[in-house]
Amino acid sequence: MRLAFILTAGLLLFCGQPVADCLTRGTGDMGIIVERAAGSLKVVDTTAHKALFQVKGLGDLSHASAVYSRDGRYAYIFGRDGGLTKVDILCGKIVNRVVQGGNSIGGAISQNGELIAVSNYEPGGVKIFAAQDLSLIADIPATEITDREGKRKGSKTVGLVDAPGQRFAVSLYDSGEAWVIDMKNPAAPKIQRHTGIGTLPYDALITPDGRYYISGLFGQDGLSLLDLWHPENSPRLILQGYGRGEQKLPVYKMPHLEGWAMAGDRAFLPAVGHHEVLVVRQGDWVETGRIKVHGQPVFVMARPDGRQVWVNFAFPDNDTIQIIDTETLAVVKTLKTGKGALHMEFSPRGEEIWISVRDEDEVQVYDTDSMELTHRLPVDKPSGIFFTSRAHKTGL
Amino acid sequence: MKRRSPLTALSLAALTASGIVLADVTPVRQAEIIHLLKHDCGSCHGMRLEGGLGPALVAKRFTEWDTDQLALTILYGRPGTPMPPWRPFLTDDEAYWLATRLKEGIRP
Numbered sequence: 001m002r003l004a005f006i007l008t009a010g011l012l013l014f015c016g017q018p019v020a021d022c023l024t025r026g027t028g029d030m031g032i033i034v035e036r037a038a039g040s041l042k043v044v045d046t047t048a049h050k051a052l053f054q055v056k057g058l059g060d061l062s063h064a065s066a067v068y069s070r071d072g073r074y075a076y077i078f079g080r081d082g083g084l085t086k087v088d089i090l091c092g093k094i095v096n097r098v099v100q101g102g103n104s105i106g107g108a109i110s111q112n113g114e115l116i117a118v119s120n121y122e123p124g125g126v127k128i129f130a131a132q133d134l135s136l137i138a139d140i141p142a143t144e145i146t147d148r149e150g151k152r153k154g155s156k157t158v159g160l161v162d163a164p165g166q167r168f169a170v171s172l173y174d175s176g177e178a179w180v181i182d183m184k185n186p187a188a189p190k191i192q193r194h195t196g197i198g199t200l201p202y203d204a205l206i207t208p209d210g211r212y213y214i215s216g217l218f219g220q221d222g223l224s225l226l227d228l229w230h231p232e233n234s235p236r237l238i239l240q241g242y243g244r245g246e247q248k249l250p251v252y253k254m255p256h257l258e259g260w261a262m263a264g265d266r267a268f269l270p271a272v273g274h275h276e277v278l279v280v281r282q283g284d285w286v287e288t289g290r291i292k293v294h295g296q297p298v299f300v301m302a303r304p305d306g307r308q309v310w311v312n313f314a315f316p317d318n319d320t321i322q323i324i325d326t327e328t329l330a331v332v333k334t335l336k337t338g339k340g341a342l343h344m345e346f347s348p349r350g351e352e353i354w355i356s357v358r359d360e361d362e363v364q365v366y367d368t369d370s371m372e373l374t375h376r377l378p379v380d381k382p383s384g385i386f387f388t389s390r391a392h393k394t395g396l
Numbered sequence: 397m398k399r400r401s402p403l404t405a406l407s408l409a410a411l412t413a414s415g416i417v418l419a420d421v422t423p424v425r426q427a428e429i430i431h432l433l434k435h436d437c438g439s440c441h442g443m444r445l446e447g448g449l450g451p452a453l454v455a456k457r458f459t460e461w462d463t464d465q466l467a468l469t470i471l472y473g474r475p476g477t478p479m480p481p482w483r484p485f486l487t488d489d490e491a492y493w494l495a496t497r498l499k500e501g502i503r504p
Contacts, residue, residue, distance in 0.1 A: 021415070024420075037434075037443065037445060060442065060443060060444050060445070061443075062438050062439075062442055062443030062448070063439065063442075063443075080442050080443065080444075080446070080448060081444075081446070103442070103446065103447050103448065104398070105448070106447075121448060121449070122447060122449065148477075156449065158449075173449070202478075218478055249478030250481055251471060251478060251480055252436065252439075252480055253436070253439045253440075254440070254449065278433065291448065315436045316485065318416060318485075340435065358435065383450075
């Protein structure tokens with residue numbers, strides 16, 4: 001009897017091969033690509049330019065984003081359906097998954113890697129989980145507002161990022177606020193509420209040093225800035241003048257403020273409702289230039305060395321990528337990728353960029369120096385690309 | 397009764413008149429519009445139309461809306477919100493066809 005048990009257990013272990021399927025390697029040259037329609041991920045090797053695993057069963061991944069554990073082994077994926085999924089990228093497996101809200105938009109990992117925060121459209125607010133087992137640590141409801149249909153509900157929360165000091169910053173879309181949530185004591189979150197930051201903040205970013213938190217505003221010109229070193233001087237409206245007196249174009253896709261396209265002391269930002277990239281001087285936040293581009297920018301991303309900025313565009317111009325030289329502010333190259341160029345990710349030191357091309361069902365890899373296509377990877381309706389180098393960057 | 401601008405009233409008349417010739421939306425165009433709905437409308441409303449920055453586009457939300465009203469919202473957008481006009485990309489017939497599908501409860 002006992003022998004039979006041991007044999008059976010041994011057989012089960014052999015068949016399951018829970019360890020043997022996992023890779024033994026570093027993760028520094030790995031990443032994930034979201035397959036938005038299939039609800040799956042491709043785990044990729046960025047040196048070999050190939051997929052290592054496909055991970056299925058992540059729910060609705062439209063607009064999905066991801067952050068990494070500080071050991072670079074686990075990706076936390078925020079799905080549109082409120083799903084928060086922890087994926088072991090060395091094993092290509094889901095290790096934990098909770099459906100934590102009705103409808104979510106993204107999240108962040110804390111400075112020390114122990115907390116995962118998720119911002120929710122439905123029911124609004126921010127939930128904070130233990131990175132280890134995804135157990136709920138804190139549930140922070142958003143300010144209540146009355147929607148157009150007369151219903152009371154929590155404001156949508158957007159632009160959630162981590163900030164130094166075990167804090168998170170988040171913008172409240174409907175109520176026009178920005179909150180800084182201090183989680184040093186996870187049992188008692190402290191919230192600093194900045195009200196009246198502007199109309200309809202739709203996304204936000206934090207500078208790589210973790211000092212400035214900037215919210216893009218859909219409902220008015222300009223951006224709202226919090227100086228986390230000097231909250232007493234916050235919020236400040238910056239770039240109020242841009243677009244004034246000009247007819248704003250209809251916006252078919254909201255720009256993203258992920259990351260921070262910096263080159264020297266200049267920042268590059270997408271202009272909402274205009275075919276322009278704005279150039280801003282960091283510090284006094286004065287507009288120093290505007291670059292005419294092919295369409296309405298969605299992502300404006302600087303190569304890690306700051307020498308180039310790559311821009312993709314909203315529908316119906318999402319078949320094009322433009323590259324801006326940050327010294328001359330000239331568009332030096334226009335690439336046609338095929339329809340649905342949704343997201344871009346630089347390799348950690350910037351010699352390559354990977355671009356999701358949704359309608360071609362592929363990810364295209366370009367050499368950023370020659371700006372030539374070097375590799376293609378088949379990926380089903382790709383959207384977000386997230387490399388493990390994000391694990392060690394504030395705000396990503 | 398909501399006030400309608402003359403332009404809107406005119407378009408509404410055109411829509412209503414064209415409502416009976418839905419066959420004009422070819423199967424190829426229908427597939428393109430569903431693709432647009434899923435991926436481009438989906439960037440705000442969610443790929444499964446369950447909502448995002450924009451509201452969910454599910455049948456129960458549209459019980460109070462008539463098809464013309466919905467078609468006009470698609471074509472001309474919703475001022476004061478991020479909803480843009482899709483007029484450059486859709487004909488009246490196509491918007492009416494899409495509005496009909498949305499009222500029925502399409503899940504692309």
